[in-house]
Amino acid sequence: DSGVTQTPKHLITATGQRVTLRCSPRSGDLSVYWYQQSLDQGLQFLIQYYNGEERAKGNILERFSAQQFPDLHSELNLSSLELGDSALYFCASSVTSGRVADTQYFGPGTRLTVL
């Protein structure tokens, strides 16, 4: 158990819908990272938040957005869902102050299926 929690474990929805994935980082970790794992694209970095502020963006679609709340939990919002958005979405956390590259610990993931 990494100490990172993600809910829900599984999510099945229809095209055009909107969903919210939730992540709670390890105690003491200030950074949250979101990754997408799909069969065709592999593991891709989406976005990073550090202590409530967006720190870096990767290959994140405009239909996707994220935020980190004062209690440091994070949510990834996916809207206007398409079949191709079906994937495993991971949240990872690290202490990362911005000056040191700390190891990222991953949550169990949320399996999103878009029908």
Next chain:
Amino acid sequence: AQTVTQSQPEMSVQEAETVTLSCTYDTSESNYYLFWYKQPPSRQMILVIRQEAYKQQNATENRFSVNFQKAAKSFSLKISDSQLGDTAMYFCAFMSGAGSYQLTFGKGTKLSVIP
């Protein structure tokens, strides 16, 4: 942009034997970090080992060790005394030491340990 290449999509090894997984990467940076993550059938991403580029000594964690060749941009993982529980996908990952600390992953190697 950094790239990570894992040239062995699948490998197998007999229980108790030793196996080496290959990884090469491309970067113009001198300060970076390399990781191996394991993803068993449960889909959880588990950190196996971490290597700082500025360290000449190869990292070791119990039965897992790396062969880090900085000039050749090579970072292989050796698993000794393979166990059935080592059956998993193994991902090599790169993290820049400057700016964003996102992970860039290879496509993975599926390792099967045969009893």
